[in-house]
Amino acid sequence: SDVYKRQYQRRVRGIEMLKVPHGRVGDKIQDLLTPALIVDLDVIEHNHEALKASMKDFPGIQVRVHSKSHKCPTLAREQIKRGAIGVCCQKLSEAEVMVEGGVTNVLISNQVIGAQRIKRLCALNRKAEIMVCVDNEHNIDEMAKIAEQLKVRLKVLVEVDVGSHRCGVQPQEAPSIVKYLKRYEPTLEFIGLQCYQGANQHVRKYSDRKQNVETVSSIVSTILSDLLKDNIVPKLVTGGGTGSYLFEAASGVFNEVQPGSYIFMDVDYLKNLDIKDEMTSIFKQSLFILSTVISDNSAKTHKEKGWYVCDCGLKAVSIDSGVPEVLSLEGKKLGNLVYISSGDEHGNLYDPDISAQSLKVGDLVKLVPGHCDPTVNMYDWIFAVRNGVVEDIWPISARGPGY
Numbered sequence: 001s002d003v004y005k006r007q008y009q010r011r012v013r014g015i016e017m018l019k020v021p022h023g024r025v026g027d028k029i030q031d032l033l034t035p036a037l038i039v040d041l042d043v044i045e046h047n048h049e050a051l052k053a054s055m056k057d058f059p060g061i062q063v064r065v066h067s068k069s070h071k072c073p074t075l076a077r078e079q080i081k082r083g084a085i086g087v088c089c090q091k092l093s094e095a096e097v098m099v100e101g102g103v104t105n106v107l108i109s110n111q112v113i114g115a116q117r118i119k120r121l122c123a124l125n126r127k128a129e130i131m132v133c134v135d136n137e138h139n140i141d142e143m144a145k146i147a148e149q150l151k152v153r154l155k156v157l158v159e160v161d162v163g164s165h166r167c168g169v170q171p172q173e174a175p176s177i178v179k180y181l182k183r184y185e186p187t188l189e190f191i192g193l194q195c196y197q198g199a200n201q202h203v204r205k206y207s208d209r210k211q212n213v214e215t216v217s218s219i220v221s222t223i224l225s226d227l228l229k230d231n232i233v234p235k236l237v238t239g240g241g242t243g244s245y246l247f248e249a250a251s252g253v254f255n256e257v258q259p260g261s262y263i264f265m266d267v268d269y270l271k272n273l274d275i276k277d278e279m280t281s282i283f284k285q286s287l288f289i290l291s292t293v294i295s296d297n298s299a300k301t302h303k304e305k306g307w308y309v310c311d312c313g314l315k316a317v318s319i320d321s322g323v324p325e326v327l328s329l330e331g332k333k334l335g336n337l338v339y340i341s342s343g344d345e346h347g348n349l350y351d352p353d354i355s356a357q358s359l360k361v362g363d364l365v366k367l368v369p370g371h372c373d374p375t376v377n378m379y380d381w382i383f384a385v386r387n388g389v390v391e392d393i394w395p396i397s398a399r400g401p402g403y
Helices: 002-018 041-054 073-081 092-100 115-125 137-149 171-182 198-202 206-228 245-249 298-302 372-376
Strands: 036-040 062-066 086-089 105-111 129-134 154-159 188-194 236-239 287-295 307-310 325-327 338-341 347-350 364-368 381-386 389-395
Touching (some): 041 381, 062 073, 073 389, 086 092, 092 105, 137 154, 171 188, 171 206, 198 206
Parallel strands (some): 036 381, 105 129, 188 236
Antiparallel strands (some): 287 364
16 A cells, blocks of 8 residues: 555656646746747737727627637636636536636537536536537436526527538527527527538638638528517527637628637638738737657758758647647747658658758747647646747646547
8 A cells, every 4th residue: 555655656756747837927928838828928919909909890799718828817817807708618628717816707609418518518508608519309307407497597509510510400400599598598598590601710711711601691691580480589699709700790790700720820710811812911920839859860860951850749849730830939930941750749840942941959949830729738837928928927737638
């Protein structure tokens, strides 16, 4: 038993070590251990203001930011301070962390399935204003039963599949499941419709994104008309993301939008085109991975100069939406240098134009992630930097796969 006790104590000490940031406020970014997740506070400020300015023409539309991009209550509270009504969370465990971190208005924009999770949902509902999505009768039945047993009233949205082809009822089935849900009032209160089209966020052409949202809005408008025949008027029609939220805001159908990645941005989002078919955005890149060049021996392997290895591999950057862009510490492009995935802890950096630049072991580079959300989820801390100095350190408290 003493052996097991010592082994347990060692595991606990190891876990506690991981909870300590590998840098301090006041450090220069050159002193951070890499790979490190950093944000530029001046750009974060710009993105806050850009979102606020973009919504001035839509005073009746509320903004509910999606926290799955950052999973950080510190940043969520700042977004609410800047005008957001609350946050979306994609998992119940994320919502629990947000509430524990001081966020009091949360939409779980996903399904909460099974008695164990529903009981947690009911407990969380006693601490904050919580809303949750449903898309099938069995889940509604179980939710109503447990909520009634625990003497809790839950606010519920019916999720509609408007093109993502993930969760959500088919549009023609939405009125019937809304009426099924309303059978359980007041235990379950029907609040509205969740109508998020995730695939549309990354459609490149402005006109195509606009057309897609018009199609979605037409679908939702038909549902609203059908519900009105039974004197049912949803309080909330919510959806849209960073790539499309202005179209939803202008639709006359949605009264809430859900941008999330705008606060950080990534390579994929920055490929979207504006109304002039130019690759520009009102939001700027604020999120970077700081990485160290750890070897130049791959040049010998490839028998060609211009090859380097950095310490950022698959465990430090998500490449599901493409590889990261490589920048200098000052944020400038390094010739034609490209990132090539080469394992869990390694990334190859290659520039065919070897005269354009010359890295050396120990140099730092900034990587712009291809997809910000899953990249952030790999880290414990965000180092908030201004003018090259760490000004604050934010825990990514809700990181992980969620449960």
